[in-house]
Amino acid sequence: MTIMFHEEEAIESPRKRSRSPKNRDRSATNNNDPPSSSVASSNGTSSGIMVNISDKSRSKSLLRERDAKIAALEKEVLSLRNQISNLSNADNNAITYGSASRRGKHLTPYGNTVRVSISKCSAKRRQLLAERARMGRNASIATQKALNALPDEGGDGGGGFSSQQALIDRIQDMFRSPHEHVGYLKSEQFAKDMLKLNKKVRAVLEDEPRCVFLQSPAYVFGDIHGNLEDLHFFSDNVWNLGMSLTAGNFVFLGDYVDRGMSCLEVVSYLLAMKLMLPHKVFLLRGNHETRDVNGWEEHYGARSYIAQCRERFGEEIGYKVWESTNQTFDRLPLAAVVDQDIFCVHGGIPRPISDSSVEGGRIKDILNVSKVAGINPPYEHEDDNYQQVASDCIWSDPASEEQEQYSVDRRTGYGDSLRGGGAICFGHKAVTNFLQQQGFSYIMRAHEAHAEGVAVSKGARVFTVFSTSKDHNQGNNAMAGCILIDFEKMQVINRSPAYRNQYVHRRDSVSIAMLSEAEIAERVKLGLITSDPREEQFQEEEFEEFEEEEEELQDSSFEDEEYAFDDRRKSSVDPCGTRASPEKSNHDSHDYFMEGNDMPSQRIDFSGATTSRKSKKRGGFDAIREDEEDDEESTVNGDDDMEPFDDDENHYYGASSTGMSPGMRRVGI
8 A cells, every 4th residue: 555645735825825714714624624534546456545734833823713712702791691680680779761860769550441331411321431540559450350340239330339338438427426417317418328228228138038047156136126325335345346347247136116216327327237248237127127017106106217207307208218218128038047056036936837847847938938028018919828927927926934834725836925916926835846847956036125135935945135225114224135146155245234335325305395495505515405496497498409319219219119018908917906015024015095195096007198398397306204204314215104005896915815816727726
């Protein structure tokens, strides 16, 4: 084998390399490659190998030049990385625009919303409104979307919630300090608020069943009867932080009106709480939440709910407020069940109208009562059987020991109540059957006055709660009570007779007819009388300009046009023939007519009432006899002693009843 070196062909001339940079780069590249060799063979008999060897010094120079470029590029990359890092760190502290810098400036979040609104003009056009509002630090776009997606309860194009909250705020402010809102309580605004409040609460109540189910903890309250002072006691000691911030539910067993002189204040506050907390506050129906009872002005006089509405707002507007409230009462549930164990009702357990062995039993009967029920008097659409169920729920009483022995049916446990008028009583047998069939342990009810606030009967299975200490002839040491149901425990909360609220009460029932000028002046100075009656000129046009706002009031008819009373039907219980409590109790009797009347009281009939818009002239307060006043100071006075009307033809005593009521014969008792 022959090795030949061709040096002259392997090395390019310096002149040629310097003339072309491209060739210089290509040459450098070639010089870096390992020497190439070629093998030549001819016909397989001969071969030659040729090796290209570059100039060593030139190659080293080119390699150093290349390394220097690489190092420069790496340094530039490192410099750029450092600049990016510095800019990122400085971005949180300062943003530089040209030569100006702003340090510590945080962005403020704003939310932009577009909503559909209804114009307030008569055309009622739909329009789009764009709003830009600052969002709180804890708010987010998702939260804002969720809030915007909530339905508009007011139905007035976005302002419904704000107007509803404003209404609730006015009622709450009045309740907290009624002595500072005397003007509001007798104003056109309060009348409008009552009409709006009833309309809104009716919509809430129509979604509730006739028997509501809830969980403990729950506070259960009995009769209130327009006693604002005792309601303030519970507010100060039970929900002093507000109902919304107090753990548990609130169940009121009915009888919110009549007897006390603050019926409007009590009703407006409870309805406002129901509107604000529909799933926390539950208002049940009592016998005084019927037109036959709270419209019985001839018996209760100035203490009846309708009389207070008329005195406050005048004949026409007062009647509208009274009727609007009763339309709300027509939709109140009749019973509640706590923890599937405690049955809550105003009066007592109803008689069965169907097979008790059928699943649901009496609770199913209550649930089947008409959504809108007049009861006393009944509507045309009310079924007789379910009207009896509703009457039993609001009128019945536990049987006394004497009744258990002589008048209660031993087979069913029911009998005629000593109240009379068709009301029933229930004994041990009825209580046992009801609790076993429904799987309950206790019954909580109201309807009877007790000086201790809470009473126990029927083997400690029936609790009677009474939440007013006034107006029922229970004496100056009477207490108002409620019961806290806390899972497996029950706690009684009573108001001590020594307790006094921390504000001056406005006493509508105080008579100023026999006060001297000095005494009147002193009471004006203390705020007990808001104006001097000697100088007051009654303004007949006070409610003459009562303009019902079209978009809020006129669109809902004043009367329930789809419901009509049946004048030919009688209620299961006749209020005019009942006592307020069974005989031998110290509660006054319904068999009473006002002093000076020669005829017994009859239920007031407003079917053909035609009144003017002007309010009748009335004094600042209703005059009552001095001997009617309680010894202690309170919001209202106690009832005067009521003697029963003892006429054989109009004698309604339950004790003299010789037979069972028609409703009981109807179910075969």
